[in-house]
Amino acid sequence: MSEVAMTGAAVTGTATAELAAPGTVPGAAVAAEGLRKVYQGRRGGAGKAGGLGKAGEVRALDGLSFSVGAGTVFALLGPNGAGKTTTVRILTTLTRPDAGRATVAGIDVLRQPGRVRSVIGAVGQRSGAVSDLTGYENLVLQGKINRMRGKDLRRRVDELLEQFGLTEAARRQVRTYSGGMRRRLDVATALVHSPAVLFLDEPTTGLDPEGRSELWAVLTGLAADAGTTILVTTHYLEEADQFAARIAIVDRGRIVAQGTSDQLKAELQGDSVLLELGDAGQVLQADAALARVAQVRHVTANGAVLRARVADGPRALPAVLAGLEAAGVPVLSVTVARPSLDDVYLHYAGRSFRQAEGITVS
Amino acid sequence: MNFTVMNFARQSWVLLTNRYLRQLYRQPAVIGITLTQPVIWLLLFGALFRNVAEIPGFGGGNYITYLTPGVVIMTALFSASWTGMSYIEDMNSGVMDRFLTAPIPRSVLISATLAYQAVTTVVQSAIIIAIGWGTGATFPGGAGGIAALIGVSVLLALAMAGLSNGLALLSRQRETLIAASTTLVMPLTFLSGAFLSLRLVPGWIAATARYNPVNWAASAGREAIGAHPPWGTVGAYAGFLAVALLVTAAISTRAFRVAQR
Numbered sequence: 001m002s003e004v005a006m007t008g009a010a011v012t013g014t015a016t017a018e019l020a021a022p023g024t025v026p027g028a029a030v031a032a033e034g035l036r037k038v039y040q041g042r043r044g045g046a047g048k049a050g051g052l053g054k055a056g057e058v059r060a061l062d063g064l065s066f067s068v069g070a071g072t073v074f075a076l077l078g079p080n081g082a083g084k085t086t087t088v089r090i091l092t093t094l095t096r097p098d099a100g101r102a103t104v105a106g107i108d109v110l111r112q113p114g115r116v117r118s119v120i121g122a123v124g125q126r127s128g129a130v131s132d133l134t135g136y137e138n139l140v141l142q143g144k145i146n147r148m149r150g151k152d153l154r155r156r157v158d159e160l161l162e163q164f165g166l167t168e169a170a171r172r173q174v175r176t177y178s179g180g181m182r183r184r185l186d187v188a189t190a191l192v193h194s195p196a197v198l199f200l201d202e203p204t205t206g207l208d209p210e211g212r213s214e215l216w217a218v219l220t221g222l223a224a225d226a227g228t229t230i231l232v233t234t235h236y237l238e239e240a241d242q243f244a245a246r247i248a249i250v251d252r253g254r255i256v257a258q259g260t261s262d263q264l265k266a267e268l269q270g271d272s273v274l275l276e277l278g279d280a281g282q283v284l285q286a287d288a289a290l291a292r293v294a295q296v297r298h299v300t301a302n303g304a305v306l307r308a309r310v311a312d313g314p315r316a317l318p319a320v321l322a323g324l325e326a327a328g329v330p331v332l333s334v335t336v337a338r339p340s341l342d343d344v345y346l347h348y349a350g351r352s353f354r355q356a357e358g359i360t361v362s
Numbered sequence: 363m364n365f366t367v368m369n370f371a372r373q374s375w376v377l378l379t380n381r382y383l384r385q386l387y388r389q390p391a392v393i394g395i396t397l398t399q400p401v402i403w404l405l406l407f408g409a410l411f412r413n414v415a416e417i418p419g420f421g422g423g424n425y426i427t428y429l430t431p432g433v434v435i436m437t438a439l440f441s442a443s444w445t446g447m448s449y450i451e452d453m454n455s456g457v458m459d460r461f462l463t464a465p466i467p468r469s470v471l472i473s474a475t476l477a478y479q480a481v482t483t484v485v486q487s488a489i490i491i492a493i494g495w496g497t498g499a500t501f502p503g504g505a506g507g508i509a510a511l512i513g514v515s516v517l518l519a520l521a522m523a524g525l526s527n528g529l530a531l532l533s534r535q536r537e538t539l540i541a542a543s544t545t546l547v548m549p550l551t552f553l554s555g556a557f558l559s560l561r562l563v564p565g566w567i568a569a570t571a572r573y574n575p576v577n578w579a580a581s582a583g584r585e586a587i588g589a590h591p592p593w594g595t596v597g598a599y600a601g602f603l604a605v606a607l608l609v610t611a612a613i614s615t616r617a618f619r620v621a622q623r
Contacts, residue, residue, distance in 0.1 A: 092463045093462070093463060094459055094462055094463060094622065095622055096622075114465065114467070117463055117464060117465040118465040120463065122459070122460070122463040124456040124459045124460070125456070126455055126456030126459070127455060127456050128455070128456040128457050128459060128460025128461075129457070129460075130381060130385065130457055131455075132384070132385040132388040132389065133381070133384055133385065133388075137380065137384060140380065141376070141377075141380045141381055142460075142464065144376045144380055145373070145376060145377075145461075145464045145465065145466055146464065146465060147465075173388065186456075189460070
C-alpha cells in the first residue's frame, strides 16, 4: 500500500499538473481494498443486490479488492447484481462501504470525498443530463460547477461537442435527443474538467452496436491520448475482451480473477480442438483414438462434432490428426478455438456467465 | 475543505441561473400556473369571505386589505411545499448522482433550490399584492410595509422548502411527498389568522396559532402593511421564521447523508 500512499503525496501538491498528465503518476489510479457493503432492508439508490438474505439484507460487496493502473482502460465484468454498481458508487463518493478502503488518484475516497470529486468524471447508468436544458447548457453548467469560466470553458465545450458529434444538436433541448446522443452527452459532460479518472457504469447498455463501438473508440482514445484512467463496468463479455486493457471478473461481491484478457484465458491452460467427423457413427471410435493422444485431456461429443481439450491447440493438432488417421476415422474439418471469456467466467465463478445472469433475473 | 462563503454563494448562483431559472424559462406552463394560481386564490377567497369583515368582533375594515397578506403567505407556503419534487425527479433520473459526484457541497444543492424558491415567491407575492391593490386593498404602510410582507413570505417559503426537500430526500417518492405536503399545508394555513381574525376563532385554534410559523408570517405581514407597523413585533416574527428556516435547511442537508447510505 506504500505505493498508493506515495501517489497520494505526489498528487496533493500538484493537483492541476496531475490533471494534465495523469499517466505520469506512478502507482494505481484507482485502488480498492477489502470493500464490504450490506444494504439493510429497503434498497437505496442504484445499489444492486448480490445475494438477498432472509432478513432483507443484501450483501452487495464481500471483500472486493482491485487496482487500476494510470492511463488504462479497466473493465469490471460481471452479471447484473454482482456488485459492480455498488463498487462504482463507492469510488465516486455516492455511497460509503461498511468496511475497506479505496483511493482514487491517490486520494482517500472516505476521508476526502470532496477532493475526489474534483478529479473524477462519473457516468451513471441513468442519464445525468437535465432534459430541459440544451446539450450546450448542460456542458457549460458542468464546467461552471467545476470552476471553469469564460473563454477556456467555451473552448472546452466546443471541443467536446465536436469530439462527440453533438455540434449540430448543441442548441437543442436534451429531451429531443436519441438514447445514443444522450449517452454521448453524458460522457462529454463527465469530461468537461478533464478528469484524471473516468468512471462509467454500464455505459453501452441500451446502445445499438454502432453506438457501442463509437463509444468504445472514444474511451480507448482517451486513455491512449489524454492518459485518462478509465474504469468501466459491463456485462458484455465481448466488450471487455475487445477493449479493456485489464479485466476484473466480479461475482457475488468479490473479484474472482483479474488480468489482461489473454492472461485470464491463458490461466485456463487449454484450447479446444473441434473435429467434425464424416460419420457420426464413428464418434466412439474417434474418442478411443483421441484418448491415446498424449496432449488430449478431455473429450466431449455433440453429434458428429468432437471437442478435445488440449494445452496448446496449434501444437497438439498434428498429433490429434495423426491419431485419428491411424484409427481410420476421416475428419471433415478442424477448428482450433482459444478459450472465450465465457469459459474464463465459468472457470472462476463456477457457473457460466449466462447462468449467473439468469439467476439474478429470476 | 477550502469552502468559503464566497464559493458557497457563487456555486449556488451558478446552479440557480444556469439550471433552475433556465429550466423555468423552458416551461411556459409552469410559469403560467405560477402566475395565475395566486390570482385565483385572491379572487376566490375574496368572494368567498367577502362578508367576514362585517362579523362583529372582526374589527371592521376592508376584507381585501385583511385577505391580501393572508393569500400572499398561503401561496408562498403552497408553492414551497412542492420544492422537493425536483429532487425526486433528479433522483429518478441520473441528475442527482451527476451533481453528487461533482465538486459542489450538499449545502449548495439545498441553497440553490431555496434561492429558486425565493425568486418565485417574490414574483408571486408581488403579483398578489398588485392584484389586491387593484381590487381595493390598501397599504398604509407603504413600500416599506410591502417589502416586509414579501420578506416574511420568502422566509416562510424557504422554511417550508427546506422541509419539503428533506421529505423528498428521505421518502424518494412523489406520492409520499404529495401526501405529506397536503396533510401539512392545509391545517397550517387554517390554524392561523391568514383568513380570519384570531379573535373570532375557537380558543384552541388561537392558542395553536401562536406556535404556527404560518401565523407568524401572516401576522408579521399584516402588521407590516398597516399604518403604524410595530416593527419590534414584525422583527420578532421574522426572527422566529429565520430560525425555522435554519432548522429545516439543516434537516434537509442532513437528509442528504441519510439518503446516500
